Amino acid sequence: MPGVSRPAGGPGLPQVRRVVSEIPGPRSRELLARQRGLVPAGVGAALPVFVEAAGGGVIVDVDGNSFIDFGSGIAVTTVGNSARAVAKRAAAQLRRFTHTCFLVNPYESYLDVCEKLNELAPIPGERRTVLVNSGAEAVENAVKIARSATGRPGVVVFDHAFHGRTLLTMSLTAKNTPYKQGFGPFAPEVHRAPMAYPYRWPTGPERCAEEAASALADLLDRQVGADNVAAVLIEPIQGEGGFVVPAPGFLGRVAEICRGRGILLIVDEVQSGIARTGRMFACEHEGVRPDLITTAKGLAGGLPLGAVTGRAELMDAVPAGGLGGTFSGNPVACEAALGVFEEIETHGLVDRAREIGDIMLAFLGGLARRCPAVGDVRGRGAMVAVELVEPAGDRLPDPGLAARVARRCHEDGLLVLTAGSYGNVLRFLPPLSITDALLEEGLSVLAEAVGKETDVAVA
Structure with a gap:
């Protein structure tokens, strides 16, 4: 909304996507090996990288990778990971x-x-x-x-x-x-x-x-x-x-x-x-x-x-x-x-959630029209998902595709989460502190991942 200030990230935290190592990187792999000896196997992670800093719309890991955050800690850091107030x-x-x-x-x-x-x-x-x-x-x-x-x-x-x-x-x-x-x-x-x-x-x-x-x-x-x-x-x-x-x-x-x-x-x-x-x-x-x-x-x-x-x-x-x-x-x-x-x-974040939803639903609706594997686009505000299906037209859930797209997004610097009773849903929960530029870049990364995993031109 014009005239309404937006919350920013933590002090000095650049709001950029940056991948400088394989995912997870060497330091995260060291910590994962340590975790296996300390923490039960039943405690997992959607993106197994260890975090060093976070705020605005990014999460930075111990290897220097900066991920666009479409997860918000599963809707926990709605106002951002380092909101000043x-x-x-x-x-x-x-x-x-x-x-x-x-x-x-x-x-x-x-x-x-x-x-x-x-x-x-x-x-x-x-x-x-x-x-x-x-x-x-x-x-x-x-x-x-x-x-x-x-x-x-x-x-x-x-x-x-x-x-x-x-x-x-x-x-x-x-x-x-x-x-x-x-x-x-x-x-x-x-x-x-x-x-x-x-x-x-x-x-x-x-x-x-x-x-x-x-x-x-x-x-x-x-x-x-x-x-x-x-x-x-x-x-x-x-x-x-x-x-x-x-x-x-x-x-x-x-x-x-x-x-x-x-x-x-x-x-x-x-x-x-x-x-x-x-x-x-x-x-x-x-x-x-x-x-x-x-x-x-x-x-x-x-x-x-x-x-x-x-x-x-x-x-x-x-x-x-x-x-x-x-x-x-x-x-x-x-x-x-x-x-x-x-x-x-x-910061007018109730209105900001609607703005984010409008951007996401419009983009993902276009993606669904171009890619038969995107069976459904749904959500409200900054709580949006796509349901992935086999492209034969019978709406059979495709959890394997959801897992592959999520993995490719992670490798390309975008944190997304999976969900759904059939494991075939990608859900998006960006913090309301994210910029439009980061939001749109994240959506482009997602579209590219879907296109590569389905062999469909989505650009």
């Missing part, structure tokens, strides 16, 4: 004190974060917020609150959903490998409904919203019993499931179905919230006003902080001592979160 506030708090435990000695910054979330959340009536440590913990607490407020045990989730790696959130998550395989048995009273996934809905996108809503109502009324269900939990844009944007009207129908049955609606905004999609919360695109919202990832600029924000009467239904934790709402993380809100407001 975040770093300044967190550093000042570190000098005052690092922790007291809010359950022992409270501090004002916790209240400031809660006040801001209560103000921003599109939840009807008076609101309350509790701070926690992560997205998974936020989801677990939202379910606890819903069960306490309703006296009901059941939770309904959706195909392709991802909600975390703890026992309950694994149970809520749809994809088996790698998130659930070998980790059972899982938590009971979790029921799954079809997701309104337009690209893969059997009868086509036009009927997707109504048919998916009917399936949800049938599950509640005939299979589970609505009186047994505390909450329906949904991502307004699915994250790990492949950035699935539900068919228009579906979220509103879910809200109506819940209201008509006394079921609470929990919207999981862990990945899509905090300005990522061009609104502060993605559910606002559909005019949905849930009972409870979970946030984390982008909330504190990289420091561990999550939250549940909800209607006051629901939040207050939990007895004293039922919520909280030793590290929950750490004061350094709270100050970082206040820095995030400052960055968003000062």
Whole structure:
């Protein structure tokens, strides 16, 4: 937007793509060898290079390679890896004190974060917020609150959903490998409904919203019993499931179905919230006003902080001592979160997310028209994805192509992430501090990688 300043990278960090070694380079390979002897094999990395500096729209590794960042730490560094207000506030708090435990000695910054979330959340009536440590913990607490407020045990989730790696959130998550395989048995009273996934809905996108809503109502009324269900939990844009944007009207129908049955609606905004999609919360695109919202990832600029924000009467239904934790709402993380809100407001980052989305969707739409392997382009704001398929026209997922394109992008200095229930989605989460020049260069690198891996001229 003209006249609105943009956040910059860290001091002296050039905003350029630069590849000076093979990927990973020699120093990163040394550290990877060290990692194998120290860290379990179950902890992997999408791009196994060790970071020395980051900010703006780039990540610089220990070998001097500078990557354009289309990942933002999986939507964590939405305002940038070294946003000035975040770093300044967190550093000042570190000098005052690092922790007291809010359950022992409270501090004002916790209240400031809660006040801001209560103000921003599109939840009807008076609101309350509790701070926690992560997205998974936020989801677990939202379910606890819903069960306490309703006296009901059941939770309904959706195909392709991802909600975390703890026992309950694994149970809520749809994809088996790698998130659930070998980790059972899982938590009971979790029921799954079809997701309104337009690209893969059997009868086509036009009927997707109504048919998916009917399936949800049938599950509640005939299979589970609505009186047994505390909450329906949904991502307004699915994250790990492949950035699935539900068919228009579906979220509103879910809200109506819940209201008509006394079921609470929990919207999981862990990945899509905090300005990522061009609104502060993605559910606002559909005019949905849930009972409870979970946030984390982008909330504190990289420091561990999550939250549940909800209607006051629901939040207050939990007895004293039922919520909280030793590290929950750490004061350094709270100050970082206040820095995030400052960055968003000062630099117009909600609008910037829409600008980024317009650039990406236009470019990727053109790529899809030229390349049959790009089956679908979808997303909102700076949360965009392409779904790659075999080019025969039957929409068969092509996870191998997604892996090859991602690897080629990495070798050429662009960080991209894969996702999707079938492993065939490339998802793009650039920081809102990225410049147009870097964004467009990254898209060109992506197009070149797709063209080389599919033998299709995309220029």
